[in-house]
Amino acid sequence: MKFIELLRFATGAIIAHPLRSGLTSLGVVIGVAAVVMMTSIGLGAQQRVTSTIASLGSNLIIVSPGAARGGGGGGGGGFVMGGAGTGMTLTEDDAEAIARDVEGAIAVAPVVRGQAQLAADGANWNTRIEGVTPDYLIARDLTLASGRMFDDREARQGKKVVVVGQTVARELWGEQDPIGRRVRVRSVPFEVVGVLESKGQSSFGQDQDDVVLGPLQAVRSRVVGRRLRGEVVQTIYVKAESEDELTRVQEDVSNVLRVQHRIRPGEEDDFSTQNMASILQASQAAVATFTILLAAVAAVSLVVGGVGIMNIMLVAVTERTREIGLRMAVGARRSDVLIQFALESVALSLAGGIIGLTIGVLGALAIARVGDWPAAVPTWAGPLALGFSMLVGLAFGAYPSWRAARLDPIEALRRE
Amino acid sequence: MIEVRNLTKVYQMGDERVAALDGVTLSIARGEHIAVIGPSGSGKSTLMNLLGGLDRPDDGAYLFDGEDVSGFDDDELAQFRNQRIGFCFQSFQLLPRLTALQNVELPMIYGGWPPAQRRARAAEMLERVGLTTRMGHRPTQMSGGQQQRVAIARALANSPDLLLADEPTGALDTHTTQEVLALFEELNRDGLTLVIVTHENEVAEHAQRRIAFRDGKIVSDERTLAPA
Numbered sequence: 001m002k003f004i005e006l007l008r009f010a011t012g013a014i015i016a017h018p019l020r021s022g023l024t025s026l027g028v029v030i031g032v033a034a035v036v037m038m039t040s041i042g043l044g045a046q047q048r049v050t051s052t053i054a055s056l057g058s059n060l061i062i063v064s065p066g067a068a069r070g071g072g073g074g075g076g077g078g079f080v081m082g083g084a085g086t087g088m089t090l091t092e093d094d095a096e097a098i099a100r101d102v103e104g105a106i107a108v109a110p111v112v113r114g115q116a117q118l119a120a121d122g123a124n125w126n127t128r129i130e131g132v133t134p135d136y137l138i139a140r141d142l143t144l145a146s147g148r149m150f151d152d153r154e155a156r157q158g159k160k161v162v163v164v165g166q167t168v169a170r171e172l173w174g175e176q177d178p179i180g181r182r183v184r185v186r187s188v189p190f191e192v193v194g195v196l197e198s199k200g201q202s203s204f205g206q207d208q209d210d211v212v213l214g215p216l217q218a219v220r221s222r223v224v225g226r227r228l229r230g231e232v233v234q235t236i237y238v239k240a241e242s243e244d245e246l247t248r249v250q251e252d253v254s255n256v257l258r259v260q261h262r263i264r265p266g267e268e269d270d271f272s273t274q275n276m277a278s279i280l281q282a283s284q285a286a287v288a289t290f291t292i293l294l295a296a297v298a299a300v301s302l303v304v305g306g307v308g309i310m311n312i313m314l315v316a317v318t319e320r321t322r323e324i325g326l327r328m329a330v331g332a333r334r335s336d337v338l339i340q341f342a343l344e345s346v347a348l349s350l351a352g353g354i355i356g357l358t359i360g361v362l363g364a365l366a367i368a369r370v371g372d373w374p375a376a377v378p379t380w381a382g383p384l385a386l387g388f389s390m391l392v393g394l395a396f397g398a399y400p401s402w403r404a405a406r407l408d409p410i411e412a413l414r415r416e
Numbered sequence: 417m418i419e420v421r422n423l424t425k426v427y428q429m430g431d432e433r434v435a436a437l438d439g440v441t442l443s444i445a446r447g448e449h450i451a452v453i454g455p456s457g458s459g460k461s462t463l464m465n466l467l468g469g470l471d472r473p474d475d476g477a478y479l480f481d482g483e484d485v486s487g488f489d490d491d492e493l494a495q496f497r498n499q500r501i502g503f504c505f506q507s508f509q510l511l512p513r514l515t516a517l518q519n520v521e522l523p524m525i526y527g528g529w530p531p532a533q534r535r536a537r538a539a540e541m542l543e544r545v546g547l548t549t550r551m552g553h554r555p556t557q558m559s560g561g562q563q564q565r566v567a568i569a570r571a572l573a574n575s576p577d578l579l580l581a582d583e584p585t586g587a588l589d590t591h592t593t594q595e596v597l598a599l600f601e602e603l604n605r606d607g608l609t610l611v612i613v614t615h616e617n618e619v620a621e622h623a624q625r626r627i628a629f630r631d632g633k634i635v636s637d638e639r640t641l642a643p644a
Contacts, residue, residue, distance in 0.1 A: 329470060
């Protein structure tokens with residue numbers, strides 16, 4: 001009951017000086033808004049990274065040539081997207097060995113990549129071309145929108161057929177159906193047999209539909225052949241049967257490849273394997289660290305806001321010394337005075353927190369809408385922001401309130 | 417009602433120790449109207465602070481209805497001031513942000529009264545001091561005499577046993593002084609115990625008992641049977 005009265009005294013004092021109270025809260029407003037915006041942007045980034053990596057294919061293991069370097073953290077993204085590893089240590093034989101010897105590998109897809117100029121029916125388009133086997137669709141979780149995928153026989157025979165992505169189809173043929181049409185890839189004619197379902201833009205800005213898939217043999221010999229000799233491939237994708245099998249399959253793949261490459265125990269691998277789960281984990285950890293860093297920087301402004309509140313509260317205690325003395329004379333206990341001023345400080349800070357939360361959420365949504373960046377306001381942003389601003393008010397209001405409560409009523413009443 | 421024995425209060429002024437109150441012994445009966453007089457620095461304000469529970473003596477005993485107030489802790493003193501004492505100050509000490517009614521409510525808020533009863537009682541007290549039409553006014557919208565009457569209404573709010581007034585007419589003109597003194601006398605007639613610190617003879621003459629202070633000691637304590 002009395003608490004409510006003390007709260008009314010506190011809010012009354014705040015309302016009595018609207019401009020001053022507003023300016024005092026401003027520090028907390030900015031601090032909370034910054035923290036909310038930063039965590040929202042960070043969480044958005046995390047979701048984007050997750051969806052990007054998931055879009056590469058589930059339960060996927062990526063085998064790249066060359067020894068693994070450094071930590072698996074942010075570098076994972078490079079491996080995933082780049083593909084063209086150093087060295088030429090992986091071959092189709094390796095892929096066959098994995099398919100034959102590793103239990104639980106439901107799809108093994110060796111890949112070569114290149115960039116190629118396409119020409120068809122008077123239109124030109126420069127795009128990525130990937131030489132793959134039919135397993136590639138399974139490994140990468142791709143589906144066809146129309147037509148068919150070339151089969152193993154066509155792939156082995158080096159038949160000149162391709163499956164095109166949505167972007168390529170649109171650029172070359174517009175609204176027309178590309179199935180059965182001819183396209184010249186670096187002057188070599190290919191026949192379009194299928195069109196991929198759209199996968200949209202990846203979070204790193206790459207258009208995943210801007211791609212042409214051809215049989216491994218044909219693409220290597222006709223398109224990227226100059227750089228790759230023999231049966232060399234740039235990446236082997238291995239899809240494990242289930243997530244539980246992922247680590248075991250990854251180890252088996254390594255073991256098979258060590259035998260294939262005659263690597264003796266103790267020697268360093270000339271290839272590296274990564275599974276999506278660990279890449280995902282590493283990337284998320286990296287983004288989370290980044291988010292925490294941003295939020296910590298923003299939190300500094302919250303502390304600055306707290307100092308502002310403390311400053312004004314000290315002024316208020318000095319200004320209202322006589323009021324404090326009078327309250328004590330008519331029966332306020334020291335704890336009543338302490339609570340009144342602490343409430344005033346918390347209310348100032350909390351009001352700033354509420355305004356800051358509103359601005360932060362609106363700001364995050366505005367960034368999501370205007371900029372090409374996802375912003376996900378975490379559900380805990382509200383309670384956290386309000387809890388923190390209350391804590392700031394309490395922490396920085398403690399000393400001024402204590403000073404008010406310690407005043408000698410006689411001295412206080414005598415003060416001009 | 418009040419028994420004060422050998423009350424002593426010493427202040428440290430630089431290197432010097434000054435006894436503001438030097439072994440004062442005094443008793444006050446319920447219903448008395450007392451004026452405490454003396455030059456500034458004589459110890460009359462210190463006595464007032466001690467009687468009002470705003471301060472603790474360095475030595476001596478202060479018995480209020482048999483209870484030793486000098487042994488109270490801060491919270492007990494706060495409750496003592498709230499329930500037993502009403503204060504009137506020379507500068508009124510009204511809170512400028514609050515209306516007359518809200519100012520009068522203040523002691524009752526700390527006394528834990530429910531809002532409705534509190535408001536009714538505050539209105540009643542303002543009526544008692546003749547300010548029925550000024551309840552919603554703020555102190556700045558009122559004259560000095562009106563402000564002091566609000567302060568008196570506030571002092572009466574919790575039905576105190578003792579009303580302590582420190583130079584209550586010091587900031588008022590002759591006419592309003594008369595009004596305030598008349599109000600005090602009326603309250604005294606209704607049974608309120610009054611202790612007024614003053615250096616104005618006119619105020620002191622209204623009292624039935626005059627206690628004069630000098631250098632922290634009582635130099636005279638005289639009674640007149642009938643008020644002047």
